[in-house]
Amino acid sequence: METARDSVKIRGNRWLTVGVVNITHTFAHLNLGALPVLFPLLRDEFAFGYTGIAVLNMVNQIVRGPVQFTFGFISRFVNRVRVLAIGALVTFLGMLGFAGSQNYFHLVTTRAIWGFGATPNDPLGGSVTADSFPRVRTRALAWHLTAGNIGTWAAPLLVAAMLSFPFLSWRWIILILATPVLLVSLLLFILTDPAPRGEARRGRARAGLAEYKMVLRDRNTMIVAAVMAIGAAGRELGTLQVYLPTFVVDRFGVSVPLAATFLAVYTFAGLLSPLTMGWIADRTSPLLTLRVTLLLSTVFSLLFPLVPRADIVLYAVVFFGGLVMHARGVLTQSMLIGLAPEGVSTDVLLSVYTGLQGLISPIWIFVGGVIVDRFGISPAFWLMAASYIGGIILLGLIKPNPRQPET
Numbered sequence: 367m368e369t370a371r372d373s374v375k376i377r378g379n380r381w382l383t384v385g386v387v388n389i390t391h392t393f394a395h396l397n398l399g400a401l402p403v404l405f406p407l408l409r410d411e412f413a414f415g416y417t418g419i420a421v422l423n424m425v426n427q428i429v430r431g432p433v434q435f436t437f438g439f440i441s442r443f444v445n446r447v448r449v450l451a452i453g454a455l456v457t458f459l460g461m462l463g464f465a466g467s468q469n470y471f472h473l474v475t476t477r478a479i480w481g482f483g484a485t486p487n488d489p490l491g492g493s494v495t496a497d498s499f500p501r502v503r504t505r506a507l508a509w510h511l512t513a514g515n516i517g518t519w520a521a522p523l524l525v526a527a528m529l530s531f532p533f534l535s536w537r538w539i540i541l542i543l544a545t546p547v548l549l550v551s552l553l554l555f556i557l558t559d560p561a562p563r564g565e566a567r568r569g570r571a572r573a574g575l576a577e578y579k580m581v582l583r584d585r586n587t588m589i590v591a592a593v594m595a596i597g598a599a600g601r602e603l604g605t606l607q608v609y610l611p612t613f614v615v616d617r618f619g620v621s622v623p624l625a626a627t628f629l630a631v632y633t634f635a636g637l638l639s640p641l642t643m644g645w646i647a648d649r650t651s652p653l654l655t656l657r658v659t660l661l662l663s664t665v666f667s668l669l670f671p672l673v674p675r676a677d678i679v680l681y682a683v684v685f686f687g688g689l690v691m692h693a694r695g696v697l698t699q700s701m702l703i704g705l706a707p708e709g710v711s712t713d714v715l716l717s718v719y720t721g722l723q724g725l726i727s728p729i730w731i732f733v734g735g736v737i738v739d740r741f742g743i744s745p746a747f748w749l750m751a752a753s754y755i756g757g758i759i760l761l762g763l764i765k766p767n768p769r770q771p772e773t
Contacts, residue, residue, distance in 0.1 A: 420735020
């Protein structure tokens, strides 16, 4: 039976459009990954602690989560590539405002605008990529995730390099990073969706709501989405990636550029993870691979706080963490598409998936920041370990899909 995900017709130059869409995803992660390296400087200038860092990250998730739920519905009426173009333009404006902030309230407000603009990248960028290559969806999703991870990996190295120039303040760094976002936004405005929805305009709203109901009532798809959201809100509660440079500076007394190299190693492992674990899953089982990576993520969470020095051992540990933690995105999205009910579009699936994660993430991020501020880094990682065990337990509730012999 042909599903909504297979019924789209490819038009235009899909390679060009998907290429620009994925470059947009790269810049979104590049800019997001730059902030943790700059947090020690922002903290000193605006006088806030780990809880203040948590709020800056939490507000980003608060504005993104509810909006991400809606894109599966909006995409029936609006060109998805055009939505991505508007989002990139809003991101650019938010970054301009952030660079001009004069107090902590300005930082929070403009960070919310910045985050709102980046909202379409995961659900719509992922669905445009997957729908444009319907015969290799999992591979296409892996490349979309890898494009984002390239930005996350490059961010600490690029920011550390820019910080080596005394005349570049954190404000100038934000402005430099914002410039390519404006350029890709303008390019997206002139491109078309290579795989537009083909249904008649009449009845789109009713059909869209029906798809949402199918997803929200389906046991398997909601369990898979919950594994991503409940298991440390996707990767690591935001605790490691957000706080790692600041934590290394505080605990080991190293410079900000050196602390950034530990984040670079972690994100480099995250760059390799989707393709490596996706390859393993194709030759074994996505479900088995997911369970193993969740178990190894638990091991990492218990191991990281025990590392005594900022040396080669810490580099090895954070590399291991990045490799196992970043596998979950491609594995859960692949399972989600395979287990989904017939007739549900990729837009709706990924909107519910990312929306649920976006609603849970602010809670995890805030709790993580408060715990680190009051009790230190170790209890935050113990909580992470418990959340991964919770994800493993949830996977045991999945029922076999008759359309798919083994997940």
